[in-house]
Amino acid sequence: MNLRLFLSRDATALALGAEDTARAVFTMAKRRRATVELVRTGSRGLFWLEPLLEVQTEQGRIAYGPVFPEDVPGLFKAGLAHGGQHPLLLGPTDQIPYLKKQERLTFARVGVTDPLSLDDYLAHEGYRGLHKALEMSPADIVRSVTDSGLRGRGGAAFPAGIKWKTVLDTAAPRKYVVCNADEGDSGTFSDRMLMEGDPFLLIEGMTIAGLAAGADRGYIYLRCEYPHAHRTLTEAIATAYARGYLGKDLLGSRRNFDLEVRLGAGAYICGEETSLLESLEGRRGQVRFRPPLPAVKGLFGMPTVINNVITLASVPVILDRGAEFYRDYGMGRSRGTLPFQLAGNIRHGGLVERAFGLTLRELLYDYGGGSLSGRPIRAVQVGGPLGAYVPASRFDTPLDYEAFAGIGAMLGHGGVVAFDNTVDMAAQARFAMEFCAHESCGKCTPCRIGSTRGVEVIDRLLAGHEPDRQEALLRDLCETLTHGSLCALGGLTPAPVLSALNHFPEDFRSPSRVKAYGP
Amino acid sequence: MNRGLNEQPLEPMQPVRALAQAQRAKVLEATARLRELPGALLPVLHAVQDALGYIPPDAVPLIAAELNLSRAEVHGVISFYHYFRSAPPGRHVLQICRAEACQAVGAVALEKHARDRLGIGFHQTTADGRFTLEPVYCLGNCACGPSLMVDQELHARVNAQEFDTLLEALP
Ligand SMILES: Cc1cc2nc3c(=O)[nH]c(=O)nc-3n(C[C@H](O)[C@H](O)[C@H](O)COP(=O)(O)O)c2cc1C
Numbered sequence: 001m002n003l004r005l006f007l008s009r010d011a012t013a014l015a016l017g018a019e020d021t022a023r024a025v026f027t028m029a030k031r032r033r034a035t036v037e038l039v040r041t042g043s044r045g046l047f048w049l050e051p052l053l054e055v056q057t058e059q060g061r062i063a064y065g066p067v068f069p070e071d072v073p074g075l076f077k078a079g080l081a082h083g084g085q086h087p088l089l090l091g092p093t094d095q096i097p098y099l100k101k102q103e104r105l106t107f108a109r110v111g112v113t114d115p116l117s118l119d120d121y122l123a124h125e126g127y128r129g130l131h132k133a134l135e136m137s138p139a140d141i142v143r144s145v146t147d148s149g150l151r152g153r154g155g156a157a158f159p160a161g162i163k164w165k166t167v168l169d170t171a172a173p174r175k176y177v178v179c180n181a182d183e184g185d186s187g188t189f190s191d192r193m194l195m196e197g198d199p200f201l202l203i204e205g206m207t208i209a210g211l212a213a214g215a216d217r218g219y220i221y222l223r224c225e226y227p228h229a230h231r232t233l234t235e236a237i238a239t240a241y242a243r244g245y246l247g248k249d250l251l252g253s254r255r256n257f258d259l260e261v262r263l264g265a266g267a268y269i270c271g272e273e274t275s276l277l278e279s280l281e282g283r284r285g286q287v288r289f290r291p292p293l294p295a296v297k298g299l300f301g302m303p304t305v306i307n308n309v310i311t312l313a314s315v316p317v318i319l320d321r322g323a324e325f326y327r328d329y330g331m332g333r334s335r336g337t338l339p340f341q342l343a344g345n346i347r348h349g350g351l352v353e354r355a356f357g358l359t360l361r362e363l364l365y366d367y368g369g370g371s372l373s374g375r376p377i378r379a380v381q382v383g384g385p386l387g388a389y390v391p392a393s394r395f396d397t398p399l400d401y402e403a404f405a406g407i408g409a410m411l412g413h414g415g416v417v418a419f420d421n422t423v424d425m426a427a428q429a430r431f432a433m434e435f436c437a438h439e440s441c442g443k444c445t446p447c448r449i450g451s452t453r454g455v456e457v458i459d460r461l462l463a464g465h466e467p468d469r470q471e472a473l474l475r476d477l478c479e480t481l482t483h484g485s486l487c488a489l490g491g492l493t494p495a496p497v498l499s500a501l502n503h504f505p506e507d508f509r510s511p512s513r514v515k516a517y518g519p
Numbered sequence: 520m521n522r523g524l525n526e527q528p529l530e531p532m533q534p535v536r537a538l539a540q541a542q543r544a545k546v547l548e549a550t551a552r553l554r555e556l557p558g559a560l561l562p563v564l565h566a567v568q569d570a571l572g573y574i575p576p577d578a579v580p581l582i583a584a585e586l587n588l589s590r591a592e593v594h595g596v597i598s599f600y601h602y603f604r605s606a607p608p609g610r611h612v613l614q615i616c617r618a619e620a621c622q623a624v625g626a627v628a629l630e631k632h633a634r635d636r637l638g639i640g641f642h643q644t645t646a647d648g649r650f651t652l653e654p655v656y657c658l659g660n661c662a663c664g665p666s667l668m669v670d671q672e673l674h675a676r677v678n679a680q681e682f683d684t685l686l687e688a689l690p
Pocket residue numbers: 151152153154155156157158180181182183184185268269270271272273274306307308309311312487488489
């Protein structure tokens with residue numbers, strides 16, 4: 001018997017026991033004298049089904065999941081090789097509704113290929129974007145990215161093409177491409193999945209950015225909480241060098257592009273782009289005043305393209321299929337697709353790449369299947385720790401940058417964190433202030449001092465000491481933070497705090513708190 | 520840098536003592552290997568912490584001299600970043616995710632259980648030197664929290680019972 005199996009090596013799949021499953025597969029194969037090739041892939045992003053075991057059949061790939069070691073003997077007995085009947089059988093992988101209804105442009109290969117095999121990458125349309133880019137002028141590459149409508153996926157949604165054009169148009173002896181892989185937002189893991197599941201895509205995107213902007217050196221600033229991604233990227237970069245896809249005269253083009261991974265050190269603020277640049281230069285991650293923009297004076301004082309992982313990883317398909325192809329997805333001014341991440345108290349957590357425009361409700365219920373606990377979903381935090389808490393009455397809002405801004409929320413990096421009706425929204429508001437205090441870079445007073453005051457005011461409010469006065473103080477403080485902060489850490493901390501206060505006022509006043517949470 | 524509410528205040532710069540010979544060699548190995556990198560300080564600090572488990576305060580003058588920086592600069596960088604530590608950790612480092620997606624599925628209860636069970640708070644090490652407890656704000660495992668990183672290994676859906684089982688399995 002010859003078996004070709006696929007099992008993820010994504011960090012979450014490993015955390016759920018994929019390595020034990022792999023061992024059980026080999027033990028079983030040995031016992032049955034079967035020859036097994038086990039391809040370790042990224043994750044398909046259906047985390048409630050991990051470890052997901054797939055088998056290559058004549059009808060394509062068939063999935064079983066979640067497969068734990070004790071299930072493996074039964075699977076072999078059931079005729080795994082032919083997709084035999086078994087309670088864990090899910091059918092053809094790409095027909096699983098959660099996947100079938102997705103529009104995977106950026107995540108097309110993640111979960112499908114071996115992330116460290118350059119040959120696999122090439123066989124699945126990899127490096128076609130770079131080959132096109134090598135035949136284009138820098139200005140044409142930039143135009144293509146601009147025309148695609150691609151906006152930054154790291155949070156601020158700034159048009160990528162405009163940033164690239166600024167770097168291209170700024171004369172300098174040296175330019176840089178920096179990838180922001182700090183992914184500090186709670187509820188987000190698409191950067192991690194992409195780096196672990198398709199690292200060559202990010203390398204290709206950064207190389208194209210280098211050609212477009214005239215930069216010959218790139219850095220990936222990766223958070224140190226991602227050891228798996230670090231290993232995968234390091235290995236993939238070495239392979240790309242060895243095969244001539246990085247370095248001097250890449251692919252015989254007379255163009256150079258060097259790439260290196262640098263690790264962060266557990267500071268959320270280093271995801272802010274100017275703080276990140278400070279950190280890369282070897283200093284405390286303190287936010288810089290703007291202007292100058294990083295596109296004009298960035299890393300080591302040179303013009304720098306700085307983009308999020310997903311922004312850069314979206315570029316190859318734009319070059320390969322054309323700007324119109326990408327722009328045809330989406331709604332309004334939100335073009336293309338966004339890999340949404342379903343997290344928190346949700347039954348079917350995972351990655352959903354869809355064109356902008358589906359509603360939050362569709363995401364939470366059609367994909368997410370409601371809460372994990374089975375209780376009603378009471379609030380959803382979208383866009384990370386600086387994103388607003390959205391109440392159920394707003395779940396019909398389309399996932400679109402402008403529509404979310406319209407309800408005082410933000411899409412950010414596309415993380416969606418669900419809470420059921422046991423959540424204490426006052427505790428969430430308090431945490432937002434505490435987090436701001438913990439992560440403040442210390443440059444401005446409202447953020448540095450005001451956030452600690454914020455925690456104290458919330459504590460007094462919850463203790464019932466002159467609650468009207470405390471609430472007014474809290475609102476004042478938020479006002480000061482909003483207008484007196486240099487960056488969005490201080491500037492947006494009021495979003496989770498005030499949305500909690502405004503949408504869930506009952507959680508903040510003691511009589512009802514006593515009723516809900518006891519004295 | 521502003522520390523969180525449950526954490527200790529910044530410690531003042533400590534007086535310099537002689538660095539153990541073996542530690543000194545490791546530090547010099549790191550600076551020799553990495554000093555030519557642009558912005559070498561963070562890579563050097565990572566390399567030192569990887570090799571020694573922490574960045575001894577007595578290594579600061581050496582790192583500063585080797586990289587042509589002032590002691591205050593090096594100290595300032597170490598104290599800014601939550602990941603760098605100035606005291607040796609226990610045999611195992613437990614990082615509990617405190618961020619929102621994990622809160623939504625019971626991280627607060629897990630954190631309390633861990634403190635009670637180990638009898639220590641964050642940034643502390645058990646008396647027997649086995650465990651150091653650290654907070655972390657997201658491990659990218661947000662669809663399957665509560666999340667716990669034990670040394671470099673990630674664990675998903677960790678409840679109190681699972682936590683105890685994991686600890687018992689460790690030397
Ligand atoms: C406090 C703070 C944290 C941030 N964290 C991240 C992050 O982890 N990853 C990221 O890509 N962008 C982050 N950003 C946004 C960056 O400042 C910047 O907008 C982004 O790197 C630009 O890339 P993009 O245009 O491709 O999104 C953060 C911003 C702030 C204010």
